[in-house]
Amino acid sequence: MAGTEEQVKPEVVVPDTAPPSSASEFAVENPATGEVIAHCPNLGPEDIKKMAARGREVQPAWEALGFEGRARILKRMQKWVMDHQEEVIAVIRSETGKTYEDALIAEISYGAAAFGFWATNAEKYLADEKVKSSAVLVKGKKLLLRYRPLGLIGVIGPWNYPLTNSFGDCIPALAAGNSVILKPSEITPLTSLKLAEGLKECGIPDGVFQVATGLGATGAALVDEVDMIMFTGSTATGKKVMKTAADTLTPVSLELGGKDPLIVLKDADVDRAANTALYYGMFNGGQTCISVERVYVEEPVYDEFVAKVTEKARALRQGDGPSGSVDVGSMTFPPQVDIVEKHVEDAKAKGARVLVGGERGQHNGGYWYEPTVLVDVDHTMLAMTEETFGPTLPIMKVRDEEEAIKMANDSPYGLGASVFGKDIAHAEAVARRVEAGAVCVNDALINYSALELPMGGAKASGLGSRHGAGGIRKYTQQQAMLVTRFATKKDPHMYPYSAKMTTRLSKFFKFLYGRGKRD
Ligand code: NDP
Numbered sequence: 001m002a003g004t005e006e007q008v009k010p011e012v013v014v015p016d017t018a019p020p021s022s023a024s025e026f027a028v029e030n031p032a033t034g035e036v037i038a039h040c041p042n043l044g045p046e047d048i049k050k051m052a053a054r055g056r057e058v059q060p061a062w063e064a065l066g067f068e069g070r071a072r073i074l075k076r077m078q079k080w081v082m083d084h085q086e087e088v089i090a091v092i093r094s095e096t097g098k099t100y101e102d103a104l105i106a107e108i109s110y111g112a113a114a115f116g117f118w119a120t121n122a123e124k125y126l127a128d129e130k131v132k133s134s135a136v137l138v139k140g141k142k143l144l145l146r147y148r149p150l151g152l153i154g155v156i157g158p159w160n161y162p163l164t165n166s167f168g169d170c171i172p173a174l175a176a177g178n179s180v181i182l183k184p185s186e187i188t189p190l191t192s193l194k195l196a197e198g199l200k201e202c203g204i205p206d207g208v209f210q211v212a213t214g215l216g217a218t219g220a221a222l223v224d225e226v227d228m229i230m231f232t233g234s235t236a237t238g239k240k241v242m243k244t245a246a247d248t249l250t251p252v253s254l255e256l257g258g259k260d261p262l263i264v265l266k267d268a269d270v271d272r273a274a275n276t277a278l279y280y281g282m283f284n285g286g287q288t289c290i291s292v293e294r295v296y297v298e299e300p301v302y303d304e305f306v307a308k309v310t311e312k313a314r315a316l317r318q319g320d321g322p323s324g325s326v327d328v329g330s331m332t333f334p335p336q337v338d339i340v341e342k343h344v345e346d347a348k349a350k351g352a353r354v355l356v357g358g359e360r361g362q363h364n365g366g367y368w369y370e371p372t373v374l375v376d377v378d379h380t381m382l383a384m385t386e387e388t389f390g391p392t393l394p395i396m397k398v399r400d401e402e403e404a405i406k407m408a409n410d411s412p413y414g415l416g417a418s419v420f421g422k423d424i425a426h427a428e429a430v431a432r433r434v435e436a437g438a439v440c441v442n443d444a445l446i447n448y449s450a451l452e453l454p455m456g457g458a459k460a461s462g463l464g465s466r467h468g469a470g471g472i473r474k475y476t477q478q479q480a481m482l483v484t485r486f487a488t489k490k491d492p493h494m495y496p497y498s499a500k501m502t503t504r505l506s507k508f509f510k511f512l513y514g515r516g517k518r519d
Pocket residue numbers: 156157158159160165183184185186187214215216217218219220221223232233234235237238240241255256257258288289333336339387388389
């Protein structure tokens with residue numbers, strides 16, 4: 001039902017992968033209304049152990065299917081997402097409160113693209129690589145770098161993008177030949193369960209992809225059972241995951257919090273900068289790891305920029321309506337409203353002015369915060385230093401670009417960043433000085449949709465990356481292979497050692513390495 005107000009109310013859903021013997025249940029709410037829409041099992045460590053055993057049992061056959069066999073299922077799933085687009089959007093909206101367009105633009109389009117991308121590119125990224133060596137002792141031997149699937153991958157996902165950020169990380173892990181257990185956020189488990197149904201319909205063998213619903217402890221139990229953990233969420237929980245993983249030397253990839261700056265240089269196209277800052281600050285209710293969290297504007301264009309952002313922000317429509325009727329949805333995670341309110345109140349108490357919004361919203365129950373524009377802000381305020389993860393846009397006037405760069409880098413985080421300027425070479429030079437995993441020039445956030453481009457955090461924003469070659473190789477073990485094809489009975493350096501051979505080798509090494517000049 002494209003764009004109607006009708007909300008899907010999924011029945012109580014139980015993952016069919018691991019019959020939960022010991023599980024209690026937890027409730028899932030529609031955050032736009034506060035209504036309980038489903039209950040899911042809260043799986044415990046014993047359930048996770050059983051799921052892990054099942055995943056390990058079926059993994060070798062999945063690996064043996066080869067890239068082509070796996071790609072067939074992933075491509076079917078791409079079509080399935082498009083065929084079931086409206087149902088999936090309804091489920092996503094029912095548990096996140098996001099607008100129809102936010103679900104379509106950032107979840108459906110990403111998910112569908114990702115199934116095709118990894119189906120097509122997994123083999124290219126994971127093909128054996130021939131290696132040449134200058135080491136004299138391996139002359140004539142075949143050297144190879146091979147990427148072998150790790151086995152069982154655990155993906156722990158957040159609530160802001162249940163398809164893109166949570167389920168999305170499972171796709172390259174599966175394409176590489178691993179089994180996967182996904183632990184979605186307890187706030188948004190229904191999308192993962194819906195997609196698991198899709199994978200099953202598309203022919204994924206039983207047990208290769210499993211969804212472990214539950215609370216934080218379910219995620220912690222998963223870390224103990226798998227060969228690698230892909231985690232997305234807060235920096236605080238990411239550190240806990242890494243500590244737990246240290247006990248079993250389990251590799252981790254972490255996509256954590258951000259406080260992405262946007263710099264407006266004095267030669268910028270102010271209209272584009274204002275539209276982009278507002279859109280990617282408010283998109284998905286500001287609940288995006290790489291949303292625009294703070295803005296620095298050079299003095300000559302500050303007033304014009306603020307006036308344009310303010311006018312556009314006042315025109316935003318917030319609510320729970322059909323497609324085309326609202327711009328900004330509800331908050332997804334109830335405690336997030338308190339965090340946003342705390343940041344805005346703290347800024348106000350320290351001298352900031354609210355030009356738009358600045359209050360909790362009222363829309364027939366649920367969890368809302370108004371799209372908010374703040375000025376007269378500085379780095380004594382939480383809104384400029386801590387991840388707000390809400391629909392706020394604090395704007396700070398800076399003397400010049402040096403101050404803008406200094407302020408942008410004055411953060412423990414380093415996920416994304418943006419620089420606006422018409423002199424592209426200059427804007428790019430400024431962008432190169434910003435400490436972030438990704439920087440856009442005259443744009444923001446949209447780099448995430450380029451699946452060829454690595455996306456990962458610097459500083460406290462994470463370890464490792466998703467997308468690109470690294471986004472699938474992290475789910476594999478790099479195995480070095482050496483093959484001696486033309487084998488003599490024994491190589492010259494082998495036992496027994498003799499003075500004659502030692503002298504010959506010594507002269508040979510001197511000939512190879514000892515002829516350079518000493519400075
Ligand atoms: P968390 O980091 O606590 O949760 C992320 C995921 O980790 C969820 O699936 C969660 O399960 C799970 N989890 C919780 N505790 C553990 C644990 N000890 N071991 C393993 N997994 C665990 O994020 P929150 O949902 O609490 O949000 C807190 C803040 O994080 C937000 O205010 C926001 O600032 C930031 N955030 C950042 C995101 C990003 O994309 N970088 C996404 C979401 C939030 P469960 O949900 O069941 O507790």
